[in-house]
Amino acid sequence: MDFLKSAVASAISGGPPFPYSFGDRVDVDDSIWTLYNGTRREDGSNCSIFSFDVPANKSRLPLARNAVKKLRTLRHPGVIKVLDTVETDSYIYVATERLVPLRWHIKRKSMSEETIKWGLFSIAQTVKFINDDASSIHGSLKAASVYTSESGEWKLGGFEVLSSLKDDEAVIYRYGSLVPESARYMPPELAKSGWETIKKNPATALDAYNFGILLFETFNGDFLGSDQVGQTKGIPSNMQPGYKRLINANPKSRSSVAHFLDQGRRNGGFLDTxxxxxxxxxxxxxxxxxxxxxxxxxxxxxxxxxxxxxxxxxxxxxxxxxxxxxxxxxxxxxxxxxxxxxxxxxxxxxxxxxxxxxxxxxxxxxxxxxxxxxxxxxxxxxxPQKIVNDKIYPQMVTGFTDVAPLIREQTVKAVLTIITKLSDRTINSDLLKQLARTSNDEQPGIRTNTTICLGKIARSLGVSTRSKVLIAAFTRSLRDPFVHARNASLQALTATADCFTDEDIAGKILPAVCPLLLDKEKLVRDQANKSVDTYLRQVRKAASQMPDTVLPPPAPDAGRTNSNSTTPRMGTPQPSEAASWTGWAISSFTNKISTAAGDIEPSSPSANTLALPPSTLETRPVSAPVRASASASALHRQAITSPPPTSTRTSTSSASASNAADYFQDAGDVGEDDFEAWGDMDDDDTAFKDAVDEQPKAPAKPTVSAKPFEDDGEPDFAGWLAAQAGKKTGSKPLPKGLGKPGSAGARPNALGAGSRKVSAAAPAKPMVKKVIDTKPKEAGDDDGWGDGW
CATH class of the missing domain: 1.25.40 (Serine Threonine Protein Phosphatase 5, Tetratricopeptide repeat)
Structure with missing residues (x-):
């Protein structure tokens, strides 16, 4: 092959200019030509080159020259298009459009029946033109003479013996037998009487017979000889009658190619495709x-x-x-x-x-x-992405605001298609603005499709704006009057659950979804239940991974409780108290009392006195267990009975649960007049509301003397109760047995644990109403996508 290419190049260098380069050799049937793929040097376009070696095929030189002449003079769409020709004493080159031998397609069986019919139709038109319009005979019509172009069209070549009927010295009469394999394709009259018989028979007879053989080859493959003539294997049934008329043994009764073409083109004919x-x-x-x-x-x-x-x-x-x-x-x-x-x-x-x-x-x-x-x-x-982002999207975006609802809807749907081709800047700026418009569209279907679109492109949005945009858009759509819009929003929320933080789910999404659990439409209610279940599982999973508390752990005891500790304690129900709300209340109450610090002031002796040794009080644990059997009546008695004085300093816990319960039981029964100390319930509610509305600032901490309570007495509960009752009932006297035994100037402390002496150097600050700012925080540098939805 390399030797052949070098020989061809050497021949070209010594002859006239040929502006085409030779490529690979193409295998064809036995022919006087050698076919090469080639390219045009000027622009690199594809072509084919037919090469004829004059010294090696001198006897067939008239055939090559006749083919070149007919190709250059015969113009028809079905004929091979010639680009250039060169002839010297050593070679003949014919440059044509890029061609592929039809035999390749036949061997690979790569053509459908419709394609074969279309190709035969094209060749039949070309043969009709040659016979009728050009008054000529092709003389070598077979599969080896047909090629396909780059466009797939069938092109006719093999013009070695193409002759005019007006020429008595035509090439076909003298050199017809020199055509390769001519004997195999020769009709019976020529095999019997020679090529001169053509003049005695209709001019179309030879080409009609050869066209019938070509039809057989295209549907069955190779034609081996005259024994296969007349066989209809592989030929479509509607073409078989026409095929038999083409290969009729009597040339005078043989149908012409033009007649075959006319029959096939009739309405419903085999060429009406x-x-x-x-x-x-x-x-x-x-x-x-x-x-x-x-x-x-x-x-x-x-x-x-x-x-x-x-x-x-x-x-x-x-x-x-x-x-x-x-x-x-x-x-x-x-x-x-x-x-x-x-x-x-x-x-x-x-x-x-x-x-x-x-x-x-x-x-x-x-x-x-x-x-x-x-x-x-x-x-x-x-x-390309650049074409979509820079040229197509700017034109497409006008569809979001088109007056035709169909255009707006189709534009929203198209977002899902082009989202992968848009830049992040386009998505998070202009596209979101356009979708914000369609989410408020007057057409409910467009609003619904916008919600669906947002749910599907959620992961293409910027991380900084994704959750804000989606929450604002979806929660707004949850209130849409169109049932399918609400349902689409719920489905979108469920599908994008991983886009939201646990705090957003608990604080923003679930409160917006829960009302739809009672939606008027069952479709929405069912979907709302699915969405709530999904988000609750996510929230519960997050909660299970959280610590039990974020409060700092209490300081360990060092033998005794630090009386100056100001860390508040919260009563926690014990397992045994879980079944009774009263047990929890008593535990909380006693824990609060046990946290009071300082010395108890002495009071007048009472018949109900609970005295404990100092050593017992000092060594008792901080959180003394409270007896679960303490009842609400005992709590009431504790609240209205004056505590007995004691000369012992209190620790963080005043007494054990059992002693406290015994003390409550010893307080005795309380009469009906004792309830008047609490005031009217309605008045108490008003006072509570006023306290919430007029929440004072925390007063300055009073300076407590080294000995807060005089005479080592207990806190004055009676004085505190009297002060509270005075506020409620004015000058109404306290019930019997609840008179204040201490001085009139004592002030109750915050926990109601008695009166303390307050240093004059630290006067209490005036009560100032605390104003709670309920105005929403400014968005700051936020893009404001939430407001846009």
Missing amino acids: PLIKLTEGVDSLGMKSENEREEFLSDLDQLSDDFPEEYFKMKILPELLKSVEFGGGGPKVFSVVMKIAQKLSDEDFDAKVTPVVVRLFQSPDRAIRVCLLDNLPIMIDRL
């Missing part, structure tokens, strides 16, 4: 009327995927694109364009389709816009 109709009508598509265009497109829709791809890409597609852009082809033509474009390579798509698509998005025709949006999923993978 959509593909053949398409090839005949595509060239004049732009000039067709509306009805003719509709009929043409309906035939085009019937085409299946087994038709020649090359023909659609090279011939049909350019014509359809012209019709869409300039000829008013409309959406139907564009749909066919997309069907064909799927078979294009990425390079061909960029070169032929992408520029037209970009220009069509600028068209004001709404039908074209809808067609483009519908076909975006087909072509989006072929469109």
Whole structure:
């Protein structure tokens, strides 16, 4: 092969200029020509080169020269297109369009029945032209003389013995037998009487017989000899009668190729196929009327995927694109364009389709816009990201505000298709603004589709704005009067659960979703239950991973409790107290009393005195257990009975639960008049409300003397009760037995643990009403997406 290429290059260097380069050799049937793939040096375009070696085939030189002459003079779409020819004493070169021998397709069986019929139709038209219009005979019609172009069209060659009937000294009469394998394809009359018999029979007889053999070869493969003539194996049944008439042994009764063509083209004939109709009508598509265009497109829709791809890409597609852009082809033509474009390579798509698509998005025709949006999923993978983001999206965005609801809806749906081709800046700025508009659209279907769209593109949004935008959009849609909008919002919230923090779920999403548990529509209620279940599982999982408390642990005891500790204690119900709310209340109350610090002031002796040794009080644990059997009546007695004085200093716990219970029991029964000390219940509610409304600032801590309570007495509960009762009832006296035994100037402390001496150096600050600012925080540098929804 390398030697042959070098020989060819050497021959070219010594002859006239030939502006084509030789490539690989193409295997063909036995022929006087050697076929090469080639390229044009000027632009690198593809071509084929037929080479004839003069010294090696000198006897067949007249055949080569006749072929070159006929190729250059015979012009027809079905004839091989010649680009250039060169002839010297050593070689003959013929540069043509890029060709592939038909024999390759036949051996691979790569052609469908429709494609074969279409190819035979094209060759039959060319032979008819040669016989009728050119008054000539091809003389060597067979599979080896047929090639396919880059567009998939069948082209006729093999013009070595093509002769005019007007020429008595035609090549076919003298050199017909020199054509390779001529004997195998020779009709019976020539095999019997020689090539001169052609003059005695109809001029179409030889080509008709050879065309019948070509028909057999295309459907069955190789033609081995005259024994196979007349066999109908592999030939479609509707073509068999025409085939038999072509190979009739009597040349005078033999049907011509033109007659075969006319029979096949009749309505319902074997050549009346959509593909053949398409090839005949595509060239004049732009000039067709509306009805003719509709009929043409309906035939085009019937085409299946087994038709020649090359023909659609090279011939049909350019014509359809012209019709869409300039000829008013409309959406139907564009749909066919997309069907064909799927078979294009990425390079061909960029070169032929992408520029037209970009220009069509600028068209004001709404039908074209809808067609483009519908076909975006087909072509989006072929469109470069820069083209989509910079050229297509800016034109597409006008659809969000179009007056036609269909355009707005299709534009929202198209967002899902192009989202992967948009930059983060476009998504998080302009696109979200456009979706905010459609989320408030007057059409409920568009609002619903916007919610669905947001749910599907959630993970394409910026992390800094994602949760804010989605929560604002979805919770707003939860209040939509359109039932499917609410349902879509619930589904979107469920699908995007991983986009929200646990705090957002508990504080914003669940409160918005829960009202829909009682929605009027069962569809919404069912979905709301599913959504709530999903979010509760997520919240519970997060809660299970949280610590039990964030409060600092208490300081360990060092033998005795620090009386100066100011850390408040909260009563915690013990397991044995869980079944009784009174046990929890008593535990809380006693714990509060046990936290009072300082010495108890002495009071007048009482009959009910509880005295404990100092050692017992000092060594008792901080949190003394409270007896679970303490009743509410005992708590009431404790509250209204004056505590007995004691000379012992108190620790953090005043007494054990059992001693406290015994003390409550010893207090005795209380009369009806004793309830008047609490005041009227309604008055108490008003006071509570006033206290909440007029919450004072915390007063300055009073300076406590080293000996807070005089005479080592207990806290003056009676004085505190008297002061509280005085506030409620004015001058109403306290019940019997609750008179204040201490001085009139004593002030109760915060826990009601008696009166303390307050240093004059630290007067109490005046009560000032605390104002709670309920105004929402400013968004600061926030993008404000929540307000936009």
